[in-house]
Amino acid sequence: MFKRVALFLATNLAVLVLLGIVMSVLQNFFGIRLGNQGQLLVMAAIFGFGGSIISLLMSKWIAKRSTGAHVIEQPRNEAEQWLLTTVHRQAERAGIGKPEVAIYDAPEINAFATGANRNNALVAVSTGLLRAMNRDEAEAVLGHEVSHVANGDMVTMALIQGVLNTFVIVLSRVVGRVIDGFLSGNREGSGGGIGYFVTVMVLDVVFGLFASMIAMAFSRYREFRADAGGANLAGRDKMIAALRRLAQNHGQSTLPGQIQAFGISGAVGHGLRRLMLSHPPLEERIAALQRAA
Template sequence: MRRIALFIATNLAVLLLLSIVCRIFGIDQMAAARGYGGMGGLLAFAAVFGMGGAFISLALSKWIAKRSTGARVIAQPQNETERWLLDAVRRHAQAAGIGMPEVAIYDAPEMNAFATGMTKNSALVAVSSGLLQQMNREQVNAVLGHEIGHVANGDMVTLTLIQGVLNTLVILAARLVGRAVDSWLSGSSNNRGGGLGYFVVVMVLQVVFGLFASMIVAAFSRWREFRADAAGATFAGRGAMISALQRLQANHGASTLPGTIAAFGISGPLAEGLKALFMSHPPLDQRIAVLQGGARA
């Protein structure tokens, strides 16, 4: 659960940082003073920060993933395993109709893999050393098909769009309520924000609204796993994909992926109660049942 908490905290931290920057440099006050305090101007302001931040994160995703995991990109294969890995990814990419991704290996004891990148034709697919050591090639091949499915489905871009729209709504809603509270505290209906009450309310509401936004993002993240599993079954065979997911159950939710990219892993930790709303991955039992035709995604 700590990895999911870090993933959520990263997004909330971005929103809080934006609020502090706006406060320090008086961006909110300048916008109001120049006539941008209406709904249209406020929406544009929120969209620039909300969507802009999300797409900057996407643009940096490959660099962040490589640095945070220590992933080594296979430029020239050094052994037969690396040659096989490149060939397998190339076959899946050709079948999916996308450009050849960068392929990397990172050192981690658990079985895991992830895909990220700004476009379908400039992606990164990385697998852990633990996955290569603990799975047979049929299972690894299915995991690679799953990750290529994420790329071909445009999941990274879609997730970014959803996150950007939600960030925009969070920024917008927090400021509208902040203005109302600030006006009430100052006793003036013409107050457009900038007071202490406004700043405090915006900070608090961005955390609260951001939590609800994170639930929506997590719900999409869980749904896209079923689609990627279906892609893995198509590229590598249904039996191989089921076998790979069954093998992943030996992880027991373990993951050393940094919180910023934990949602991109092949599997994630489980949770119960309200915490389950923030899970980036559905339970492996449920994913296996869907592939076996015994449940719906």
């Protein structure tokens, strides 16, 4: 947990420094008045959405490179042929284009879907899943991932993150200017004093944590929705069986951080730590499917 907080602090400090440099350059060369809230909103939107959109556009490439996934182009065996056929059949039922299908080497039972376009996505499964699950359970997992694509979850997550990033950047700097003005006696100037920079740095972290909680709450909601989609595509009993298999073999996800939220299997947590989890507990997901039945 400490490592995650330290990384978050370092990232936000880097964003703050970079934002300050870019704004200073724009002020010097283009005469932009940084106290203008409209201009601040434009700059915040560029920074807030920029990273999210770039990550979304690069998501398939990043996923393939970071997991070493092998995309099935010409099936080498019966298992790969089954995977390809099943995903494409489910995609047709879901009304989306045929995703790329890949296998990546990992001992855990996991799978993920990613991509900037619901008609040009990637669905990948781990070798651990293929070894531990029977065909019915694996079919349900594939239906879950295809549902993520059909629901446009990757795009929605990127947009939500962009809005939250923009909110954090704007609000922290507005509050920073108010506090700086109070400490400096409302002196004129656009540079900002020490009160401004300290306040912005602290609020970037505080508001950023709250923004992450909101994003993770939506991520947990979309897992319930993808489970329902998997039940529709493969069968409710198969989806419940697949989640029970995950619960029996649950372990820490080895997916890279950039795509960990898109795996079917997420981390486990209780109390306040649960607010930062991208996946709800498996027992809650199973119970939700049973209630829907």
